[in-house]
Amino acid sequence: MRAIPAAEIRERFLSFFEKRGHARYPSDSLVPTDDPTLLFTGAGMNQFKDMFLGRGALPDKRITTSQKCLRVPDLENVGRTPRHHTFFEMLGNFSFGDYFKTECIRWEWEFFTEELGIDPAALVVTVYRDDDEAAAIWRDEIGLDESRIFRFGEKENFWPAEAPSKGPNGPCGPCSEIYFDNAPGEPYPNREGLTELPDDRFTEIGNCVFTQFDRRDGGELAPLPQKNIDVGLGLERITAVLAGAPNNFETDLFRPFLEHLEAKSGKCYGADSADDIRMRRISDHVRAVTFCICDGALPSNEGRGYVVRKILRRAARDGFDLGLKPGFLADMVDVVAATMGEAYPEMRAHAAQARSLIRSEEESFGTVYRQGVQRLNAYLDGLPAASRHGGEPLAGSGEFAFQLHDTFGFPADITRAALADVGVVLDESEFEAAMSAQRDRARAAAATSDAVFATNAAMSLRDKRVATTTFTGYETLGGEAKVLALVGADDELVERVEAGAICRIVVDSTPFYAQGGGQVGDRGACVAPSGSAAVDSTASLDGYYLHTATVESGHLSVGDKVSLAVDEAARRATERNHTATHLLHAALKQVLGGHVSQAGSEVSPDRLRFDYTHGERLTDEQLEEIEDRVNAVIMTAEPVVARVQALENARRDGFVAMFGEKYGAEVRTLSVGEFSKELCGGTHVRNSGNIGAFRIVADQAISAGTRRIEAITGQRALAAARLERHQLAGIANLLKVPVDEVGARVGALVDESKKLRKELAKATAADVGKVLDDLLAAAVDHGSWRSVVFEAKGLQMNELQDLLARAKQKLDPFAGVVFVPNDGEVLVAAGVTKDLTERVNAGNVVKEIAGLLGGGGGGRAEMAQGKGRDASKLAAARERAAAMLAEGG
Numbered sequence: 015m016r017a018i019p020a021a022e023i024r025e026r027f028l029s030f031f032e033k034r035g036h037a038r039y040p041s042d043s044l045v046p047t048d049d050p051t052l053l054f055t056g057a058g059m060n061q062f063k064d065m066f067l068g069r070g071a072l073p074d075k076r077i078t079t080s081q082k083c084l085r086v087p088d089l090e091n092v093g094r095t096p097r098h099h100t101f102f103e104m105l106g107n108f109s110f111g112d113y114f115k116t117e118c119i120r121w122e123w124e125f126f127t128e129e130l131g132i133d134p135a136a137l138v139v140t141v142y143r144d145d146d147e148a149a150a151i152w153r154d155e156i157g158l159d160e161s162r163i164f165r166f167g168e169k170e171n172f173w174p175a176e177a178p179s180k181g182p183n184g185p186c187g188p189c190s191e192i193y194f195d196n197a198p199g200e201p202y203p204n205r206e207g208l209t210e211l212p213d214d215r216f217t218e219i220g221n222c223v224f225t226q227f228d229r230r231d232g233g234e235l236a237p238l239p240q241k242n243i244d245v246g247l248g249l250e251r252i253t254a255v256l257a258g259a260p261n262n263f264e265t266d267l268f269r270p271f272l273e274h275l276e277a278k279s280g281k282c283y284g285a286d287s288a289d290d291i292r293m294r295r296i297s298d299h300v301r302a303v304t305f306c307i308c309d310g311a312l313p314s315n316e317g318r319g320y321v322v323r324k325i326l327r328r329a330a331r332d333g334f335d336l337g338l339k340p341g342f343l344a345d346m347v348d349v350v351a352a353t354m355g356e357a358y359p360e361m362r363a364h365a366a367q368a369r370s371l372i373r374s375e376e377e378s379f380g381t382v383y384r385q386g387v388q389r390l391n392a393y394l395d396g397l398p399a400a401s402r403h404g405g406e407p408l409a410g411s412g413e414f415a416f417q418l419h420d421t422f423g424f425p426a427d428i429t430r431a432a433l434a435d436v437g438v439v440l441d442e443s444e445f446e447a448a449m450s451a452q453r454d455r456a457r458a459a460a461a462t463s464d465a466v467f468a469t470n471a472a473m474s475l476r477d478k479r480v481a482t483t484t485f486t487g488y489e490t491l492g493g494e495a496k497v498l499a500l501v502g503a504d505d506e507l508v509e510r511v512e513a514g515a516i517c518r519i520v521v522d523s524t525p526f527y528a529q530g531g532g533q534v535g536d537r538g539a540c541v542a543p544s545g546s547a548a549v550d551s552t553a554s555l556d557g558y559y560l561h562t563a564t565v566e567s568g569h570l571s572v573g574d575k576v577s578l579a580v581d582e583a584a585r586r587a588t589e590r591n592h593t594a595t596h597l598l599h600a601a602l603k604q605v606l607g608g609h610v611s612q613a614g615s616e617v618s619p620d621r622l623r624f625d626y627t628h629g630e631r632l633t634d635e636q637l638e639e640i641e642d643r644v645n646a647v648i649m650t651a652e653p654v655v656a657r658v659q660a661l662e663n664a665r666r667d668g669f670v671a672m673f674g675e676k677y678g679a680e681v682r683t684l685s686v687g688e689f690s691k692e693l694c695g696g697t698h699v700r701n702s703g704n705i706g707a708f709r710i711v712a713d714q715a716i717s718a719g720t721r722r723i724e725a726i727t728g729q730r731a732l733a734a735a736r737l738e739r740h741q742l743a744g745i746a747n748l749l750k751v752p753v754d755e756v757g758a759r760v761g762a763l764v765d766e767s768k769k770l771r772k773e774l775a776k777a778t779a780a781d782v783g784k785v786l787d788d789l790l791a792a793a794v795d796h797g798s799w800r801s802v803v804f805e806a807k808g809l810q811m812n813e814l815q816d817l818l819a820r821a822k823q824k825l826d827p828f829a830g831v832v833f834v835p836n837d838g839e840v841l842v843a844a845g846v847t848k849d850l851t852e853r854v855n856a857g858n859v860v861k862e863i864a865g866l867l868g869g870g871g872g873g874r875a876e877m878a879q880g881k882g883r884d885a886s887k888l889a890a891a892r893e894r895a896a897a898m899l900a901e902g903g
Contacts, residue, residue: 081106330379647687803831851876
């Protein structure tokens with residue numbers, strides 16, 4: 015057995031199965047295609063779920079892939095164990111109603127032992143306890159001794175795990191796993207009570223799933239009419255086994271990342287176990303984040319974007335602990351492109367955009383991380399003295415540690431140590447419970463069992479053998495069609511819908527554009543001999559165009575001949591905005607740089623919204639230049655040309671592919687003169703002059719490294735200009751100056767207002783020095799310290815804080831609370847000298863007192879502020895403040 019580079023293993027696998035009649039398919043995106051039930055693609059079979067169900071239309075019954083996968087349920091183990099990853103590659107071979115167990119087992123064995131040269135004596139297998147068929151093949155066909163065939167239960171050797179007893183209903187089957195034995199020749203584990211092979215000796219390198227049953231209510235396993243094969247082999251694990259590496263990270267897949275980190279940090283991998291974990295985790299996470307971003311899963315605060323941001327921040331935190339500065343992860347995108355770009359060209363194509371986004375996220379996280387430190391310090395300041403040095407775990411501390419860890423990426427061990435420094439014991443069980451709940455949520459989000467085979471309208475339509483829809487909307491806005499199906503509530507197919515009902519209409523051909531590529535679906539009318547319906551929106555699902563409509567009169571029935579008419583005004587407005595979006599994208603790249611990439615868009619009749627990658631706020635001059643460039647192309651009336659061509663030809667000709675989009679062998683290209691060239695399936699104007707006018711109305715940041723421009727075109731742009739002209743004329747009339755002098759006049763008024771405000775503030779300002787004298791006179795002497803509960807008049811909050819700061823200097827050690835009633839409300843502030851904060855916490859005092867007054871507040875142990883909204887409770891608040899100061903003393 016010799017070490018083989020990962021890229022060679024991948025190619026050998028794909029070629030091996032091509033020679034055995036399999037079609038090589040590309041990896042699906044990490045963002046599952048047409049499957050909102052999954053956050054990420056977690057297995058090679060995800061993109062073929064319809065084929066497994068017997069509903070797919072792919073021409074091939076045998077397929078092989080190398081699939082990009084992402085799983086996060088075991089995030090905490092990444093870098094700590096030899097084989098856990100977030101991003102990994104799954105080598106797969108699939109059969110849809112073609113070959114079954116015998117061929118599958120024989121071919122996997124040949125690949126491992128003959129193609130890769132693994133010693134057969136170093137391999138053992140597992141089978142489902144009741145799968146005598148698979149066990150016999152391993153024994154009789156392959157020649158394995160019974161001692162090397164382990165039988166386990168449904169938790170380990172059935173897919174989905176525990177499906178026979180716990181469900182879900184649907185396709186399922188036993189599986190057989192192949193393991194590499196790291197200690198061949200040693201006695202095998204005692205089988206009594208053994209439920210799985212110990213992973214410190216055995217490394218799973220392949221799993222063959224035999225999808226042969228339909229699980230039904232009560233746990234019945236009915237045979238499927240079509241038996242399928244789903245094989246998944248872990249590329250990272252196989253590479254490590256062949257290299258004789260102790261873990262997956264010490265292979266050619268990860269060694270370039272470790273070497274890069276060594277060079278940048280000055281630390282040597284292998285010298286310190288904690289640093290080694292950090293380096294391994296960074297190496298894994300930067301691959302995951304880069305692949306996610308290049309597939310269109312951008313960091314955000316929800317859904318898959320939240321997962322991407324969380325992974326990125328964990329890696330950033332590890333880098334900070336290694337002494338690296340923000341930006342180090344962005345620099346590692348080049349390592350990802352160098353190691354993975356040959357197999358996945360999108361890594362190179364989108365490297366600049368990924369670098370820009372990751373750098374912005376790192377810089378933003380640096381601020382968030384510092385906020386985590388501040389939150390920890392505030393928490394420590396607010397701990398009551400009674401909670402310290404008690405020896406018992408502090409209730410709530412575990413939940414707090416989890417929140418810091420989850421939201422701010424703050425290490426739990428730092429929180430634990432900081433609490434220990436002040437004599438507080440972290441509630442470990444509470445922390446672990448919160449972490450466990452998070453892992454459960456992650457597993458639920460990553461689960462493939464229910465989600466993969468979820469039913470939707472398209473499945474119901476395929477079951478009824480309903481033909482898919484032909485789109486005619488590039489050439490026409492109207493036409494005749496036949497109603498093939500009506501979809502009612504809960505995706506139920508119905509034969510007829512009456513007036514007032516909302517349904518989705520499926521026809522054989524339609525001019526209605528279905529929502530996609532950022533463009534909204536068309537609206538319009540559907541008229542049958544027996545009734546009519548208003549189409550409110552159009553969507554597409556697996557080739558079916560679903561026209562969501564309200565029946566306005568009569569009824570519609572399956573089989574009706576109908577007339578379809580798209581709302582022309584809405585479509586033309588949408589086309590203007592869509593073509594303008596392409597021009598905007600090109601102008602952004604020209605003005606800001608090649609790192610700019612589309613991160614999302616929405617094109618409707620009313621406006622266009624374009625999200626793009628850029629880390630800085632645009633200047634007014636940049637926005638004007640972008641606007642001018644777009645309008646210049648509109649005025650030159652460039653031809654807009656759409657045509658279908660091979661994807662490779664389109665890329666060669668300079669057409670821009672969108673972030674995260676998955677394309678087939680043929681694509682539709684759209685060019686606007688030489689100014690803009692993109693892949694696009696949407697509808698557009700025939701000539702850029704049809705846009706009329708373009709106007710940017712907003713530009714704002716929506717997340718770190720991502721901004722959003724909103725713009726309008728055509729009549730709406732002209733109407734906006736007219737409205738502003740009328741408004742400006744109205745202001746000029748109020749100021750009694752010509753329009754061209756409005757700016758100067760408003761500036762003069764602002765200066766005059768500032769001057770008057772300063773004079774007013776000076777005239778009405780309280781004499782803080784005089785109030786301080788009164789406060790000092792009211793102070794109560796406790797022997798070793800002094801306190802005061804004081805009521806002042808006319809002070810603003812900044813003056814109130816200044817008053818307490820002076821009092822602390824004069825009366826140290828000191829604790830005081832000052833109230834300022836004003837128009838039914840009460841300002842509250844508390845100040846405590848540092849040496850008394852162990853006994854009196856200003857933040858806790860203000861929080862309680864302001865609460866008594868019907869308001870809120872808080873702050874640090876030494877200084878806090880708040881506001882009450884019920885001055886009638888002032889006497890009670892003063893009394894409670896005095897008691898709290900006395901109790902603290």
